[in-house]
Every structure is written in C-alpha cells, then in structure tokens.
Amino acid sequence: MRVIIVGCGRLGAYLALALDKQNHLVTIIDRNSDSFNRLDPNFRGTMVLGVGIDEDVLRRAGIERADAFIAATNGDNTNAMAAEIARLVFNVPKVIARLYDPIREETFRAFGQIETVCPTVMSANKISEMLGNSA
Amino acid sequence: MYIVIVGGGKVGYYLAKHLLHDGHEVLVIEKDRKKEEALIAELGEISLRGDGTETWAMNKAGLSRADIVIAVTGDDEDNLMISQMAKSKYGVRRAIARINNPKNEHIFRLLGIQQTVSTTEIILAQIEREIPAHSLVHLMTLREAGAAILEARVPEDSPAAGKMLKELNLPDDFVMPLIIREGKGIVPQSSTLLNAGDEVVAVTTLQHEKLLEEILNNSKK
Numbered sequence: 414m415r416v417i418i419v420g421c422g423r424l425g426a427y428l429a430l431a432l433d434k435q436n437h438l439v440t441i442i443d444r445n446s447d448s449f450n451r452l453d454p455n456f457r458g459t460m461v462l463g464v465g466i467d468e469d470v471l472r473r474a475g476i477e478r479a480d481a482f483i484a485a486t487n488g489d490n491t492n493a494m495a496a497e498i499a500r501l502v503f504n505v506p507k508v509i510a511r512l513y514d515p516i517r518e519e520t521f522r523a524f525g526q527i528e529t530v531c532p533t534v535m536s537a538n539k540i541s542e543m544l545g546n547s548a
Numbered sequence: 549m550y551i552v553i554v555g556g557g558k559v560g561y562y563l564a565k566h567l568l569h570d571g572h573e574v575l576v577i578e579k580d581r582k583k584e585e586a587l588i589a590e591l592g593e594i595s596l597r598g599d600g601t602e603t604w605a606m607n608k609a610g611l612s613r614a615d616i617v618i619a620v621t622g623d624d625e626d627n628l629m630i631s632q633m634a635k636s637k638y639g640v641r642r643a644i645a646r647i648n649n650p651k652n653e654h655i656f657r658l659l660g661i662q663q664t665v666s667t668t669e670i671i672l673a674q675i676e677r678e679i680p681a682h683s684l685v686h687l688m689t690l691r692e693a694g695a696a697i698l699e700a701r702v703p704e705d706s707p708a709a710g711k712m713l714k715e716l717n718l719p720d721d722f723v724m725p726l727i728i729r730e731g732k733g734i735v736p737q738s739s740t741l742l743n744a745g746d747e748v749v750a751v752t753t754l755q756h757e758k759l760l761e762e763i764l765n766n767s768k769k
Contacts, residue, residue, distance in 0.1 A: 466625055468651060490601055494625040497659050516603040517629070520637045 417442065417479045417505075419465030419495050420486030424511060426451035428485065433458050440474045465495045471503065481507040489514050496527045549573070552614045554600030554630050555621035556583045559646060563618065564591055575609050601629045603637075611638040620646040628652075631661045695753055698760050702746045706764045714738035716763055722752040 414437045418425050421443035429441045430453045439458035442465045443449060449460050463470030465486060476482065482499035484492035489512045496510035509528045512518040518531040549572050553560045556578030567574045568591060576591075577600035578584040584597045598605035600621070611617065617634040619627035624647055631643035647653050647666035656664050702709055708716060713724060713736055726749040727734045727742070734740065742748070750760045 466652075467649075468655065488625065490623070490625040490629040494628050497628075498655055502655060502658055514602065517601070517633075520603070520633055523636060 414438070414480040415475065415478055416440070416481045416483065417471075417474050417476055417499075418483045418485055419443075419492070420484065421448040421451055421460075422485065422487055423451070425483075425485040426453075428483065429458060430456050440479075442470060442474050466491060466498060468498065468502070471498065476503045476505065479503075479505050481505065482509070484508075484510040489517055493517070493521050500526050549615040550610075550613055551575075551616045551618065552577065552609050552611060552634075554617070554619045554627075555646075556580070556587045556595060557620070557622060559620040561587060561590070563620065564594060568594065577605055577609055601626050601633070603633075606633060606638065611640060614638070614640050616640070616642045616644065618644045618646075622648060624648050624652045624656075628656060628659065628661065631656075632659070635660070695751060696757050698750045698752065698757065699747060700750075700760050700764055702742055702744050702748065702764055704744045706742075706744060707766065708742050708764050709744040710741060712739050712741055716742075718763075719756055719759070722750060722756045722759055724748050724750050 416432055416437045416439050418429055418439065418441045421429070421441050425441060425443070429439050433439045433456055440461060441452070441458060442461045442463060444462070444464045446462050452460070459474075461470065461474040463473065465471070465484065476499060482496065482505040484495040484499070486492055486495070492510045492512060496508050499505040500508040508526070509530060510521070511530045511532065512521060513531070513533050515531050515534050518529045518534070521527070522529050551567055551572050551574050553564055553574065553576045556576045560576050560578065564574050564576050564587070574594050576587055576595045577598060578587060578595055579597065579599045581597060584595050587595045596605060596609055598608070600606070600619070611634060614634070617630065617640045619630035621627055627645040627647070631645045634640040634643045642663065643661060644663040644665065645656060645661050647656060647664045650666050653664055653666055718724070724736060727736050727740065728747040728749075729743060748760070752759065
C-alpha cells in the first residue's frame with residue numbers, strides 16, 4: 414500500500430518504520446525538518462517537508478495515488494482537518510486520525526468516513542484494567 | 549441575537565465591540581489570559597477563558613443556544629473544527645469561519661463551511677456596517693457572486709499618496725467605499741485625497757482583484 418503519514422513525532426516516526434518494514438510505500442510529512450531525525454536510519458520511505466493541511470504539500474507527497482492516510486501530528490484540530498482533506502478532497506480510501514481529546518474524537522467520528530484513534534481512552538482503559546487485576 | 553466569537557485577538561475584539569454596540573449578546577472565548585484580561589478591561593465581562601475547540605468551553609459558552617458562531621482564531625484548522633462542531637454537535641444554524649490561508653477557502657466549502665471570511669479587522673468593520681440592515685451572510689454572497697473586498701495600507705512612497713481618488717482612474721467595477729485614517733472611517737468622495745498610511749477598503753470584481761496593489765505600489769521601482 415501507498416501510505417502517507419502526517420506528523421513525524423513519536424507516533425509518526427515509529428509507525429513509519431513499522432509500515433516500511435512491512436514493505437508498504439511510506440511517505441512522511443512534517444513541517445519541521447528536525448523532526449525527521451526521529452526516523453530510524455533504516456527507514457527507506459520518502460520525507461516531505463511542509464504543512465499537512467496544505468493541498469500542494471499533500472499533492473507533492475503523492476496523495477492522489479495514496480491508499481491510506483494517517484494524521485498523527487500533535488494537534489487534534491490539525492489532524493482532523495488533514496484527515497478531512499484526505500478523505501473528502503482527495504478521496505483516499507482509508508483515512509485514520511489520531512485525536513487526543515475523547516469528546517472531539519466522538520464528535521469527529523460522526524462526520525463519517527474517517528477512522529479515529531484516541532490514545533487517551535485507550536490508555537485510560539488499559540490502566541484501569543491493570544489496576545483492576547491487582548485489586 | 550446571541551453570538552459566540554471564538555478568538556479574542558484583534559479581529560475578535562473589534563467584532564465583539566461592534567456587535568455589542570448593536571445590542572447583541574456577545575461572548576468571546578479566548579485561551580490567552582492576557583488577551584482575555586484586555587477584553588474584559590475594554591468590553592466588560594463578556595469573555596470566557598479557554599480553548600474554544602474544547603467541548604467543555606463550548607458547553608460553558610452555551611453554544612446550543614447561540615444564533616451565530618464566528619471562529620476567528622489565527623489557525624485555520626481550529627476555525628474549521630469550531631465551525632463543524634458548532635453545526636454538527638450544537639445545531640448552530642450559522643457558523644462563520646475566518647480563513648487565514650486563502651488556499652483553504654475552497655477546502656472549507658468542500659467540508660461544509662460555506663460562510664468564510666478571509667480578511668482582517670478592517671473588513672470586519674465593513675461587515676459590521678452590513679449588520680443593522682442585513683445579516684452577515686450578504687457579504688459572503690457577494691464573494692460568491694464573483695466580487696472581492698480588499699484592504700491595504702497606502703505605503704509611504706506610494707505613487708497614489710497625495711492623489712485624489714478620481715485621478716486614479718479606477719474602472720467602473722472597482723470602488724473604494726472606505727478609508728480608515730488615524731483610526732477613523734471616512735467615506736471618500738472622488739475629490740478625497742489619499743494619504744500615506746491610510747488603510748483603504750476596495751470592493752471589486754475578481755477580474756480587478758490585483759488592481760489595488762498595482763495602484764498603491766506600482767512605478768515604485
């Protein structure tokens with residue numbers, strides 16, 4: 414699959430390598446070139462410098478041919494907007510957005526056609542579960 | 549009308565001031581403490597400190613009873629989120645978003661936010677003029693009809709400075725309805741002189757969109 418990741422933070426960089434290892438064609442976008450330092454030296458994908466909510470940057474990253482799009486910057490609103498652009502402007506078949514805010518995630522999911530991941534809910538559930546086991 | 553403004557910077561401040569003056573109920577959501585304090589000092593207790601893209605702030609602001617939500621933060625992604633949440637989660641009938649990057653205008657349209665303003669506080673002063681008789685929408689319709697509203701400052705060395713409006717030979721579909729000089733609005737006549745430092749507002753068809761810049765800056769080199 415051709416995968417585009419926006420945001421080369423901890424999640425983006427980690428995911429980029431993981432997907433690259435599975436032989437996906439990965440392109441990662443970040444607005445700060447220093448962020449690419451987080452990438453593993455073995456990463457074989459493409460790096461694109463620019464803002465992930467800019468159509469021209471997304472085109473440069475090959476969004477018109479992308480099979481999947483992952484919005485993983487540290488800003489919920491940026492992720493939401495990037496994901497909506499990918500889904501509704503460029504018709505990327507699979508679009509996933511990481512959103513920290515559970516309520517925003519819930520609301521945003523209602524817009525449809527975009528999948529969401531909320532680390533806050535996932536972590537809270539996991540931690541409760543761990544506490545539960547030791548009670 | 550109950551109007552919620554998200555973003556208490558220059559645009560939000562002037563907008564709130566004008567809308568209050570017109571007798572509307574206004575609430576400004578601003579996350580920066582200093583900016584919020586300045587708002588209170590100037591306009592009274594009409595603000596809520598918080599991130600206007602967060603649900604708790606929207607709930608506290610009573611967004612579900614708002615007639616209009618206006619998102620004027622400096623970040624387009626925030627303005628988009630606010631408008632979409634206002635419409636889909638709170639059932640607000642009219643959400644208006646400021647666009648900072650003009651490239652985003654058609655994206656906002658595609659994403660369901662039809663009413664956008666991509667300008668500065670000077671244009672908002674212009675919008676305010678429209679409010680008593682019409683509503684904010686009419687200005688947007690104007691844009692959709694192929695017209696643009698522009699503003700610019702007359703540079704110190706502008707060839708247009710010191711000239712009368714009629715000497716600029718403006719085409720018929722290009723008018724300057726407003727000049728802001730030292731903070732005061734002037735409705736210019738054809739004999740009004742342009743001064744360096746004036747802020748001018750022009751209304752034009754899209755065809756002559758570039759003209760304002762040409763008039764103010766050309767033959768500068």
